[in-house]
Amino acid sequence: MGSTVLPWRAVMLAFGIMLLSGSAVYAALSVWPIGSGRGVASGVTGNAERGAYLSHMAGCYACHTDHKGEGAAYAGGAVLKTDFGDFHAPNITPDADHGLGAWTLAAFETALRHGVSPAGDPYYPAFPYPFYTRLTDRDVADLWAHLQTLDPVAAPAPPNRLVFPFNQRAGVKLWRAGYFEPGVLEPEEGRDAAWQRGRYIVEGPAHCGACHTPRDGLGGRDAARKFEGGDRLPGGGKSPAITTAALAAEGYGEDEIVFALQIGMLPSGDFFGDSMAEVVEHGTSKLSADDLRAIAVYLLDPVP
Numbered sequence: 308m309g310s311t312v313l314p315w316r317a318v319m320l321a322f323g324i325m326l327l328s329g330s331a332v333y334a335a336l337s338v339w340p341i342g343s344g345r346g347v348a349s350g351v352t353g354n355a356e357r358g359a360y361l362s363h364m365a366g367c368y369a370c371h372t373d374h375k376g377e378g379a380a381y382a383g384g385a386v387l388k389t390d391f392g393d394f395h396a397p398n399i400t401p402d403a404d405h406g407l408g409a410w411t412l413a414a415f416e417t418a419l420r421h422g423v424s425p426a427g428d429p430y431y432p433a434f435p436y437p438f439y440t441r442l443t444d445r446d447v448a449d450l451w452a453h454l455q456t457l458d459p460v461a462a463p464a465p466p467n468r469l470v471f472p473f474n475q476r477a478g479v480k481l482w483r484a485g486y487f488e489p490g491v492l493e494p495e496e497g498r499d500a501a502w503q504r505g506r507y508i509v510e511g512p513a514h515c516g517a518c519h520t521p522r523d524g525l526g527g528r529d530a531a532r533k534f535e536g537g538d539r540l541p542g543g544g545k546s547p548a549i550t551t552a553a554l555a556a557e558g559y560g561e562d563e564i565v566f567a568l569q570i571g572m573l574p575s576g577d578f579f580g581d582s583m584a585e586v587v588e589h590g591t592s593k594l595s596a597d598d599l600r601a602i603a604v605y606l607l608d609p610v611p
C-alpha cells in the first residue's frame with residue numbers, strides 16, 4: 308500500500324482518463340459492469356430516529372442541505388468547489404421525480420455502500436461512499452427509514468458542472484478500480500468496545516479521513532499518510548493533521564477531543580473555522596457522549 312503504489316495508480320488513471328476522449332475506449336468503459344451492493348439482510352427494519360442521529364454523524368443532512376441559501380432540508384446542497392469542477396449534493400427527499408421517492412431500500416443500499424446509481428452509473432466520490440461502504444445493514448436501514456419521514460420537495464438540486472475529462476461519468480469506473488475498496492471492517496482483536504465503535508464511526512459514517520487524509524491529483528486518498536492533513540478540500544481549504552502525534556502536540560487528550568467535537572473549541576481556546584465548524588455544528592455536536600468518547604479513544608490509538 309501507499310507511496311509505492313500510488314504513483315503507479317495515478318499514472319494509470321491519468322492515462323485512462325486521457326484516453327476517454329477516444330470514443331471506442333469510452334464505449335468500452337460505458338458497458339463495463341460495476342455491479343450492485345451487498346443487499347440488506349431480510350428482517351432488518353429501520354428505525355427513523357436512529358437514522359436521524361446517523362444522518363448527523365455521517366454528514367448527510369449537512370451536505371444535502373443548502374445552509375447558506377434558502378434550501379429546504381435534504382433538497383440539495385450548496386456548491387462543493389473541487390479541482391474537478393462544481394458538485395451539488397442532490398435532492399434526497401422522498402419526491403418521486405426529483406428525489407428518492409421511486410427508490411427501493413436495495414437501490415439506496417447500492418448507492419450508499421457501492422456508489423452505483425439505479426441506472427448502473429458510478430457516483431463521483433464527492434459523495435463519500437468509499438466510507439459509507441463500511442456501514443452496517445442496520446445503519447443503512449435506519450438512514451433509509453429516516454429519509455422516508457421527510458417532506459418531499461418537488462424541485463431538483465442544481466446540476467454538477469465538471470470540467471473535461473472529469474465530466475465523463477464512465478471515467479469514474481477507472482477511479483473506482485484504483486481506489487475504491489468496498490466492504491465492512493472486521494473487528495480488531497484485543498481492542499475494547501469503545502475502540503471498535505470509535506474506529507467504525509471515524510472510518511465509516513463520520514468519514515474524518517475524507518478531509519484529514521491528503522489526496523493525490525485524482526482525488527485518491529494517500530493511505531500511507533493517513534490523517535496527516537489535506538490541502539484539496541472543497542473550496543480550496545486545508546485541514547490540519549489529526550494523527551496521534553499531531554493531536555498530542557496540540558494538547559489533545561481524550562477529554563479535549565470530546566470537548567472540541569462537542570462545542571467546537573480547541574485546547575488553545577480558539578474555535579474551529581472553515582468546514583470543521585460545519586462538521587461540529589451539524590454533526591459531532593449532536594453525538595452522544597459515548598460516541599464522542601469512542602472517537603477520541605480511537606484517534607489516540609488508530610490502526611495505521
Ligand code: HEC
Nearest residue numbers: 365366367370394395396397399418424430431433434435
Ligand atoms: C460531502 C458531501 C456529501 C455527504 C456528506 C453525503 N453526500 Fe450524498 N451525495 C453527494 C454528492 C455530491 C452526490 C452526487 C454524486 C454524483 O453526482 O455522482 C450525492 C449523491 C447521493 C445519492 C444519490 C442520489 C441520486 O439522485 O442519484 C444518495 C442516495 C445520497 N447521496 C445519500 C446520502 C446519504 C444517505 C448520506 C449520509 C450517509 C450522504 N449522501 C452524504 C454529496 C454528499
Ligand code: HEC
Nearest residue numbers: 513514515518545546547549557573579580581582583586
Ligand atoms: C469537511 C471536511 C472535514 C471533515 C469531514 C472533518 N474535518 Fe476536522 N477539520 C477540518 C478543517 C478544515 C479543520 C481546521 C479548522 C480550523 O482551521 O479552524 C479541522 C480541524 C480538526 C481538528 C483540530 C486539529 C488541531 O490541530 O487543533 C480536529 C481534532 C479534527 N478536525 C477532528 C476531526 C474528526 C474527529 C473528524 C471526524 C469526526 C473530522 N475532523 C472531520 C475539516 C474536516
